[in-house]
Amino acid sequence: MAQQPNIRYYKPKEEFSLDIRDIESFVYDMSRCIKCKGCTWVDHTYMPGAKFMTRCPSATLYEYDAYGAYGKLRIAHGMVEGKVDWNETALEIVYACTLCGACDVGCKRNLDLEIELTLEALRVKAVRDGVGPMPAHKKIAENIQKQHNMYGSPHDKRSAWVPQDAPPADKADLLYFAGCAASYVNQEIAQSTARIFKAAGTPYMLMPDEWCCGNTVFSVGMFDEAKAMAERNIEEVRKTGAKTLVTSCAEGYRMWKVDYPKLLNMATEDLGFEVLHLVEFVDEKVKNGALTLTKPLDTRLTYHDACSLSRLSEPWTPYTGKRGWMGCVEPRLKRRRGANGVYAQPREILQEIPGVDLIEMPRTRENAYCCGAGRGTKEAFPELAQFSANHRLEEVKEIGAETLVSACPFCKNNFNQAVRDNGDPVQVMDISEVICASIEA
Numbered sequence: 001m002a003q004q005p006n007i008r009y010y011k012p013k014e015e016f017s018l019d020i021r022d023i024e025s026f027v028y029d030m031s032r033c034i035k036c037k038g039c040t041w042v043d044h045t046y047m048p049g050a051k052f053m054t055r056c057p058s059a060t061l062y063e064y065d066a067y068g069a070y071g072k073l074r075i076a077h078g079m080v081e082g083k084v085d086w087n088e089t090a091l092e093i094v095y096a097c098t099l100c101g102a103c104d105v106g107c108k109r110n111l112d113l114e115i116e117l118t119l120e121a122l123r124v125k126a127v128r129d130g131v132g133p134m135p136a137h138k139k140i141a142e143n144i145q146k147q148h149n150m151y152g153s154p155h156d157k158r159s160a161w162v163p164q165d166a167p168p169a170d171k172a173d174l175l176y177f178a179g180c181a182a183s184y185v186n187q188e189i190a191q192s193t194a195r196i197f198k199a200a201g202t203p204y205m206l207m208p209d210e211w212c213c214g215n216t217v218f219s220v221g222m223f224d225e226a227k228a229m230a231e232r233n234i235e236e237v238r239k240t241g242a243k244t245l246v247t248s249c250a251e252g253y254r255m256w257k258v259d260y261p262k263l264l265n266m267a268t269e270d271l272g273f274e275v276l277h278l279v280e281f282v283d284e285k286v287k288n289g290a291l292t293l294t295k296p297l298d299t300r301l302t303y304h305d306a307c308s309l310s311r312l313s314e315p316w317t318p319y320t321g322k323r324g325w326m327g328c329v330e331p332r333l334k335r336r337r338g339a340n341g342v343y344a345q346p347r348e349i350l351q352e353i354p355g356v357d358l359i360e361m362p363r364t365r366e367n368a369y370c371c372g373a374g375r376g377t378k379e380a381f382p383e384l385a386q387f388s389a390n391h392r393l394e395e396v397k398e399i400g401a402e403t404l405v406s407a408c409p410f411c412k413n414n415f416n417q418a419v420r421d422n423g424d425p426v427q428v429m430d431i432s433e434v435i436c437a438s439i440e441a
């Protein structure tokens, strides 16, 4: 009788954590990637056609498998096994990626692998190994260190955006965090937000000394620097006694709600205050009658889901547990699959405005295609940011939208630049401006 191979069907359960400080936390995820490319293509059940079927800006532009999530995981796995070392190309592949989370959503349709966290851990490893981040990112970090904003603009001008007709209160339950972009580059967003608070009859205060949220620093893998910013900013908000922090920036929203808790190994619900995006605040005020949107806006309009307000915005809970046969874990791990992002509120607000004809793009909600700007991409890889914006604008033009609305200054700026460069007949607006324009004075 032939001898049976000695196969172990059962392995003891192994302890693991979702800890981006240690790339080894994600060896399971790297090694179980089956190269199915669900992280590259939008599932055909969601696709009305073949024209807009990719979800990964990096793989779509660079056209090499190495740039897809499966390639990045392969590189990371090779590094952990000691078979691959950093070089210029590996570094570029790791950073030429918008960290948009589209791959994570695609992969979790089948396998529940933690792709976004693995990509974040790989950047933390790059910094700890002394090779990352990219020079453009180091410049941003330097700006933040000197002036507490990513542009290096004078810190004492940070609140120059405050409108005389809607000033902040000294003390209020609601604290508005404008962020670097709305404080310096997109003051129209901060001003619209202040006027919305006034129209809703809700006083707002500002942080006594607002600093950058640290989005870029965190996104490029500078864990320790980002953690220090999280500690400082959370403490400053707690000292004000604010019950709710509202921001009009999608990137800032993700930082406060998801990545600060991740950096500090705590749950979102333990922050000590609620974090809302402006669209959540407005949605509630419209529904309870405190805010009415009555001025018409006659336009055929489409809404772009900013990654950080949508698939990346689900709350964070630290996790340590055991993994056994077939990857089953205990205790139960509530996966963040992107389906519970902020999707309904902006759409319901826009549909409330008379004259607005809201139409959807083929790739929408958690399958939306990233604008390409965020998380240090535009600064270090402008060609990827430009490609992504143009690719998304093709979708906007395909459905015949006249106005493209998002809820993030980084999306607005990137789309605006592309529209200007191309001469596209598309108006780009932030949702704060649209809401403000529909409020009766």
Ligand code: SF4
Pocket (backbone or CB within 6 Å): 032, 033, 034, 035, 036, 037, 038, 039, 040, 069, 070, 073, 106, 107, 108, 111, 113, 115
């Ligand atoms: S979807 Fe997941 S398993 Fe499939 S190739 Fe992408 S990362 Fe690998």
Ligand code: SF4
Pocket (backbone or CB within 6 Å): 039, 055, 056, 057, 058, 059, 067, 068, 069, 096, 097, 098, 099, 100, 101, 102, 103, 104, 119
């Ligand atoms: S995060 Fe976005 S750009 Fe990066 S690999 Fe995933 S889908 Fe591609």
